[in-house]
Amino acid sequence: MKNETSNTAILLIHCPDAKGLVAAVTDFLHNNNGNIISLDQHVDQAERRFFMRVEWDLEGFAIPEEKIDDYFGTLIGQKYRMEWQLHFTSRRPRFAIFVSKMSHCLYDILQRCMSAEWKVEVPIIISNHDNLRYIAERFDMPFEVIAIDKDNKAEQEQRQIELLQQLDVDFIVLARYMQILSDNFVAAFPNRIINIHHSFLPAFKGAKPYHSAFNRGVKVIGATSHYVTADLDEGPIIEQDVRRISHKDSVPDLIRIGKDLEKVVLARAIWLEIQHKILPYKNKTIVFD
Amino acid sequence: MKNETSNTAILLIHCPDAKGLVAAVTDFLHNNNGNIISLDQHVDQAERRFFMRVEWDLEGFAIPEEKIDDYFGTLIGQKYRMEWQLHFTSRRPRFAIFVSKMSHCLYDILQRCMSAEWKVEVPIIISNHDNLRYIAERFDMPFEVIAIDKDNKAEQEQRQIELLQQLDVDFIVLARYMQILSDNFVAAFPNRIINIHHSFLPAFKGAKPYHSAFNRGVKVIGATSHYVTADLDEGPIIEQDVRRISHKDSVPDLIRIGKDLEKVVLARAIWLEIQHKILPYKNKTIVFD
Amino acid sequence: MKNETSNTAILLIHCPDAKGLVAAVTDFLHNNNGNIISLDQHVDQAERRFFMRVEWDLEGFAIPEEKIDDYFGTLIGQKYRMEWQLHFTSRRPRFAIFVSKMSHCLYDILQRCMSAEWKVEVPIIISNHDNLRYIAERFDMPFEVIAIDKDNKAEQEQRQIELLQQLDVDFIVLARYMQILSDNFVAAFPNRIINIHHSFLPAFKGAKPYHSAFNRGVKVIGATSHYVTADLDEGPIIEQDVRRISHKDSVPDLIRIGKDLEKVVLARAIWLEIQHKILPYKNKTIVFD
């Protein structure tokens, strides 16, 4: 965990594997008087692809913040055909929360924001129902109902997209949002929508996973947070966890037990995201935790 | 899980082990037209002691509610030297919450009450600090500051006891309440105060367990909910859980990770309590889950 | 855990739910001077079906062992349309082990037998390959190769069935046996074949689950022990467990990590079986643990 008061930069990189990649990046930082705070790298042998996350202190760094991206690209990135993201911890991550009628994930997220466990900004809560407005009001949060039916879906999603772009959110959290997003919406936020699915994927995709789990007679249930892609419940998995159940547990028991999994697993995924520790690649994630 | 709408009775029993105990209890219920919904029993071989929880439907039961305790005692309980508790699910469990400055457990409990995950009554939140009053206000909950220092402790605890008795609470939840209760206070609520301790007891008793865990270099941390007794962190354990950590986790990381354990472990203990599924005996618990 | 030296009887019962079932069974035992050691019951509300496991001491029990089944049926079982199994702990459970080429589960099982952790008899190890014969020889265990190809399958399975019936095995353990059993074979041992599948079912059914798990990018892998039915990997689940993995784990890593899950999960299922703690019903199990 970095010192919270300092300003640091983070590079998330991936590129074809090659000799000298770590040396090239660390030399770039070292030669410009950058002090590395943490460095993680990974090589996917099957894909022959290199992944790296490096965080360094900007105190005394020779290159001004606004030019780092340009310099890095010119000197290192292009040479190795890298794709990279550059983040500054001085910017508070901003995300929108989408909800429907269940409150457990929403409360959990808001508590973390309020208690400053997370240093983030949540400029909007969007819902397809009015039910949870009272919670937003209690927390003095903007709450926008954008009701969706099969006739208005395209148009309402367009409203959502515009609102989100206006508010300059970095990513979107689906906190048990019970609407399937269109491909068009998903395409507007590639690997920037985090969902919580109430099963250990790939088991029990789609609707009513606790009912399916009960009917199958499993002895563990789970929850999965993942980036949303055009394929339902098929996006890159960020985090999963499970809990034991028994024949004594009814469907309502599974739902109750599952809520605790859902909120904790979703919170862990958001925590990783706001620290820029996740690198999605194809249908998987590299999680530098 | 019982049908929520029906009215049922629950007997929690323990007594010296003997032949025919289950038959005696089930005959008593059956002969009076009681339909058993669930039955669990346990014999502690070392203690030669019998434990039982039985729940039955009151619909059509021959003995009126207010006479069950008397009849059971006369016909069965005294004969076998039983100690027993009788509960009716028609009574909503009532508990007080004690907090200090940390909000995660409090939010978590209130969310469960508000969303009707738990059907309970919380007539009061008591704190030794004013910090969390804003949360109580958001939830329209009574919040009472009873500040405690070494000079006024006896007197302030007396105020607490009177308030709690007035409000007729069944039990008390210490949701990260950072004050050691006196023996006198504990004696007023025997096995009726549920605490959450932020370590897997008996490791790291007392103050600053996450610092101790960090210094010892453990690879898992935990949380423990237990009944409070006169001996600090030595009361009967109700529930425990753990999570893996690594050398990368600093003390603030352990605190953050630990919060999720604390709130979930405490909530599980409360859930067991409100279902009357815990039978404390000596320094242990029988948990009929 | 019962006293190992005493002789006890176990009844596993299921029947349509009705009033007075527990009283009827416990009266039967009590009236015949049977001391109940443990009793568990469960009602499946959806199926309206009652399940029970009761174990009692045969010391001083009024009905001779060989007549218990008859008396119980006449006095209780038929009246309530029960299906039941009666077991005596004086009989050591006997099971056959089926293996192919991987040794981890086999060693694990044999170690438990040799060290008397389990009090069982293993009259035969059957394999479709010769590879693990040296292990059987080290443990002085009979090892029979019954090679199977698509032409001889029916005939070779018939040999297996005859051998198993001759040896009077109570059940069969597939300890990573890499052959799909025919419906005919399965029908000869209904709910008496325990398999270990190397994934948390229902995810990753069929062949190469670790490769599938790797390709899907899951963050936990699991293992499942279940009774074998005619539908591949669809039988009643007995036990499951999981372990966290990360992007750093290759397929060989998953296989290595998974082996530890497989052997432990399989061993737990066998342990439940030899204590007669599993009651399969339809495609699920009641596990009285």
Add this chain to the structure above:
Amino acid sequence: MKNETSNTAILLIHCPDAKGLVAAVTDFLHNNNGNIISLDQHVDQAERRFFMRVEWDLEGFAIPEEKIDDYFGTLIGQKYRMEWQLHFTSRRPRFAIFVSKMSHCLYDILQRCMSAEWKVEVPIIISNHDNLRYIAERFDMPFEVIAIDKDNKAEQEQRQIELLQQLDVDFIVLARYMQILSDNFVAAFPNRIINIHHSFLPAFKGAKPYHSAFNRGVKVIGATSHYVTADLDEGPIIEQDVRRISHKDSVPDLIRIGKDLEKVVLARAIWLEIQHKILPYKNKTIVFD
């Protein structure tokens, strides 16, 4: 997981934290045509100490194997006041196993060696009792009884030390060896003795932890593998894991459940050790997994 057939080198480094450490090491490797396979680093902020593990392919590396240590020390190590270990994967790790009377860890280790899950050499099994000789014989392993009583301890430990030095073992595994090692013995193998303790340390140090766990009424039990130091059960922890128990579990149940934890936790620690992934520092470990 590296390609098993290639020959690689591993550096485990720690030193006071400073700017440019990663760049210095990666430049050294890159400039000499070394292809980095994996790199992990960690900075302990409290200790201001830098830790690193780097593995690279020796194919085409400019410096001959036998001179790497010298060159690295001269060019990098001394400059930064590093302490380091250099390992080659071409050398099979060699370790001795110490046992007493319980066989579960021994079988588990031997199965992993026999099945080539681990590519290691075990030149000797040492015991203070003759009980497990039959296992060694089954596996054709050398087994040496070195009986220890209070009068001969110093002398017998001297025999052990000489034997172990003669056999050139890299480390020692105490697979439930029920003898406390003297400070003198421990000093001969600093951070080279791996023990398995049957509790989640620091809870239940010393003898009979399962009895203590039972008496305390805990709801989880655990196992801990750690390096042995002069202070009993106080050495740097390598790995821990736990499993849930309930009031139904007797002491023999805890022992049985615990065995599965012990063997798996010990095996994970050995696996980390043979990959040179553990860096002990003071009373903790950095585990680069």
